[in-house]
Amino acid sequence: MKDVEIDQEGCIGCGSCYALCPKVFEDDGSGTAQLVEKFRTEGAGKGEVKDDIDCVETAENSCPVNVISVS
Numbered sequence: 001m002k003d004v005e006i007d008q009e010g011c012i013g014c015g016s017c018y019a020l021c022p023k024v025f026e027d028d029g030s031g032t033a034q035l036v037e038k039f040r041t042e043g044a045g046k047g048e049v050k051d052d053i054d055c056v057e058t059a060e061n062s063c064p065v066n067v068i069s070v071s
């Protein structure tokens with residue numbers, strides 16, 4: 001499994017992560033990214049996904065303010 005974290009305070013709502021990886025990321029309704037509920041482990045910004053979900057790295061690399069981390 002891979003840990004995925006969004007520092008939601010720093011998100012500027014550009015939409016890249018949900019455009020590129022919509023199965024994991026979504027808009028929370030107010031212009032901030034959050035994780036889709038089934039992947040969350042703690043709050044809306046922390047979770048984990050299976051190793052074969054590669055779009056999380058694509059989203060991480062696309063974030064203009066570098067608030068997504070995958071480890």
Ligand code: SF4
Nearest residue numbers: 011012014015017063
């Ligand atoms: S790519 Fe980054 S700034 Fe853009 S919506 Fe996602 S978390 Fe927010």
